[in-house]
Amino acid sequence: MNAASIAALSRAGVAVEVVAQTGSTNADLLARASTLAAPLLLIAEHQSAGRGRAGRSWLSSPEGSLTFSLAWRFDGGPQALLGLPLAVGVALADTLGTLGQQVQLKWPNDVLKDGDKLAGILIETQSAPGGGTWCVIGIGLNLLMPDEMEAQLGRSAAGMPWLARMDRDALMAALLDGLAGCLREFTARGFAAFSARWNLRHAWQGETVVLLDGGVVRHEGRAAGVDDSGRLLLDTDEGRITVMAGDVSLRVKA
Known part of the structure; x- marks a missing residue:
């Protein structure tokens, strides 16, 4: 992937960096949060120590996954961020829907396709110098799910082979636009602006x-x-x- 190409294709006005390999894009952005002046998207072609919620590991492959984190500053403290992981799930679902891929949402931070996990969201925070909070929003999105990776996971997982054939820079630009729009709306209106959309995609409604x-x-x-x-x-x-x-x-x- 090419950072300049993604930034040019995107309408978000967010700086983009791409690295060939790192341990965790979330950890990298958290380490840099005190020096950031504006939002930043960090994409790793390969992530060797990706993390999910509650310290779980996130397995990925360079060919079959997208792993990236977006650093975004919010005014106020953690209380103002209630519901943010669910809002990000709505943004991912809406963006994938525009690309012809329908997904469902599982509380509190998973995206499902046909009942299996397609993407996970991990949000970590750090106080911003001068006030406010830096949020680092980490996302792992499966595109292809080879048998050997499912064997490592020990459970079935979803992929989106059609999106794997899409130009990666264009796909990342679309995801960035959806996320940036979501975060600006969340800043203005909170999760109440997203709850109805989340409920429409609730995978386990009534279960x-x-x-x-x-x-x-x-x-x-x-x-x-x-x-x-x-x-x-x-x-x-x-x-x-x-x-x-x-x-x-x-x-x-x-």
Whole structure:
């Protein structure tokens, strides 16, 4: 991929850097956050130590994946960022939809295709010098899912072979435009501007699910979407409850 080409194809006005290989684009941008003056997109052709939520590793391949992080500064503290991972999921889904690929969303930070994981989102934050918060939004997107990678994962995962044939610079520019538009809208209106769109793509709407914390079932109920703060709505035998995103895992009940 070519940084100048991506920046020229994009309408976002965001600086772009491409590196052949790194451990983690999120870690790299977090290390640079105190010196950044404007948003920056960092793309790695290969990422050797990619991370998912709760410290999980993210496996990728140069040919079959896109791995990138976007650093974006927000005014205010972490409370102003409630629902941001879900808003980013909406942005990815909307962009992929314009490219002819329909996907679903799983609370709190996964993009699914045909029930299998297609993309993951990891957002990390750091206080900005002079106030505000730098957010580093890391995304891993599968394009091809070879059998050997599925074997490493130990579960099925989704790919998008049609997008793998698309010009990578044009694809990255489209994703950047969708993300930048999302972040500007989120700054102005918060997650309430995205909740209806998220619920329309909710993969497990009406399904009976369990919430696991450290492998222990904490809640069970029928998934009823999310509210305007990004909290999961769960209809239990005791009534409706709301769940904030934390170190929990959501599963369809077997």
